Amino acid sequence: MSRIRQVPRLTRARWCLLALLLAVLGGHYVVLEIQQFANPHAAGVDFAVYYRAAQRIAHGGLLYSSPPPCCFSNGTMDGRYTYPPLFAFLLSPLSALSIDDAARIWLVVCQLSLAAILVVALRAAPARVGREGVLWYVLAIVGSSSVL
Known part of the structure; x- marks a missing residue:
């Protein structure tokens, strides 16, 4: 005896919800990436920190600087490079x-x-x-x- 599998309405509703969410979030993601590609410097400080470290490596400078007196007085790292040196070395070709x-x-x-x-x-x-x-x-x- 062959059983025909019926798709419940809840599954159809989930598919519709999934398609809607994928379209909205996917579209939002694409728009954000296009804006970031058009104006990459506005992306934030992370890449700027990586870039400056890669420049220092490429020009033979010091990768790490000493922390300010009494550690982190203002609660930030002030854009200091705190990552492994290999990462800066791998990004050094971009410094050109x-x-x-x-x-x-x-x-x-x-x-x-x-x-x-x-x-x-x-x-x-x-x-x-x-x-x-x-x-x-x-x-x-x-x-x-x-x-x-």
Whole structure:
């Protein structure tokens, strides 16, 4: 006896919700990335810190500076580089470019990395998760990326 599987309405509603959320968050993400590519220097201080450290490495300067007296008196690091030296060394080729051009290249590298993470994660997802589960996962990644 053959059983015909019926799709419940709740599943259809979830699919509609998923499609709507993917469209809204995906569109928001694309708009943010286009704006950031057009004006990369407005992205924030993180890349500027990486870029200045890469410039110091490329020109033989000191990577780390001493902290201000009494540690962090104002609660910030004042744009000091606090990451491993290998990271600054790997970014040193970008120091030959302007900060905006280097930031655009960095943005492309970040987007390619995100795409690679999605591909690897989706391929690693077990079959029992199903297409809907995979799309919810993509939604979570895209949604969190557009918020960050």
